[in-house]
Amino acid sequence: MAGPAPDTTAEETPLISSRFLYRLTTIVAFVAAMTLAVSVGGRWFGERIALAGHTDSTEEFLIQIGQDKLGLPANMIRFRDQRRNGVAERVDIYFTWPERQGYSSALRARFDDVAQSSNLIFLQISQSTMSRDMSGRLEPIYSKLFDGDPQPGKFGLTLHRLRPDSGYGNELILSAQRPDSPDYVVRCLLPGAGEKPTSGDCQRDIHIGQDLTVLYRFSSVLLKDWQHIDAAVRLFVENRLAK
Numbered sequence: 001m002a003g004p005a006p007d008t009t010a011e012e013t014p015l016i017s018s019r020f021l022y023r024l025t026t027i028v029a030f031v032a033a034m035t036l037a038v039s040v041g042g043r044w045f046g047e048r049i050a051l052a053g054h055t056d057s058t059e060e061f062l063i064q065i066g067q068d069k070l071g072l073p074a075n076m077i078r079f080r081d082q083r084r085n086g087v088a089e090r091v092d093i094y095f096t097w098p099e100r101q102g103y104s105s106a107l108r109a110r111f112d113d114v115a116q117s118s119n120l121i122f123l124q125i126s127q128s129t130m131s132r133d134m135s136g137r138l139e140p141i142y143s144k145l146f147d148g149d150p151q152p153g154k155f156g157l158t159l160h161r162l163r164p165d166s167g168y169g170n171e172l173i174l175s176a177q178r179p180d181s182p183d184y185v186v187r188c189l190l191p192g193a194g195e196k197p198t199s200g201d202c203q204r205d206i207h208i209g210q211d212l213t214v215l216y217r218f219s220s221v222l223l224k225d226w227q228h229i230d231a232a233v234r235l236f237v238e239n240r241l242a243k
Helices: 018-051 105-112 114-119 220-240
Strands: 060-065 068-073 090-096 120-127 158-161 172-178 181-188 202-208 212-218
Touching: 060 090, 060 120, 068 090, 068 220, 090 105, 105 114, 114 120, 114 220, 120 220, 181 220, 202 220, 212 220
Parallel strands: none
Antiparallel strands: 060 068, 090 120, 120 212, 158 172, 172 181, 181 202, 202 212
16 A cells, blocks of 8 residues: 655745745845945045035026116025025125136135135125225224224235224225225234134125125235225126126
C-alpha cells in the first residue's frame, strides 16, 4: 500500500514572497526619494544661507515712488520684499565703490565681510517729505546750530561742530562750496582715536526727479571721494528714472 504523497508545499513556496519584494521595493523607492529631496533641499537651503538675502539676478523691476518710476536691477535692491514691480513707499539700494556694481558671486566678500563693507554705498529712495534737501538746509537750519567757528577739514571740506543741544549727538557737518551748484553738505559721525569707521557713518540727502529724496550713506574712509560719490549717486538715479 502506497504511503501518503510527499508534502511539497514547503519546497514550492518561494524563499522571498512577492508581497515582501513589493514592500521592499516601495521602501527603497521612498528612501531614494527622501535622499534626493534632502539633497536638493539642502543645496537650495545652503544657497539661500550663502546669499543671505542677496541675489545675483539682474532682472529689472519697475518701481513707482510718488510721481516717479525707477527701473532697478534685482541685485542692487537690498531687501527681498522690495524686489517687485509696482508702487512702493521706498526702495533700498546698495552697490560697490568705485565700480558701482550690484551683488554678484565674484563680489560676494564685499557684501558679506564687515571688514570690506566700507567699500559699499547705500541709498534709500523715497518720496520727498521736506522742501529742502541737505544742501538747502545748510543756511536756514544747520548754521543756526553751529558751535564755534568753522574749521578747515580734509579733502577741501570745512568742518562745523554742532551744539550739544542740537539733537545730533556727536555728529558733525562737513561742507564745501561748489561753482554753479549749491554747497555740498554731509553729516558724519567721525570715529575717535582708536575707533574704526563704520560702513555708513556719513549721510547726505538730495532731491532728484519730480518728487524723490535720495538719502545715501557711505563710510567716512571714502570722504576723499565725496565729489565723485555725489555725482555718481545723482547720475545713477537719474539714469534709472523711467522716461
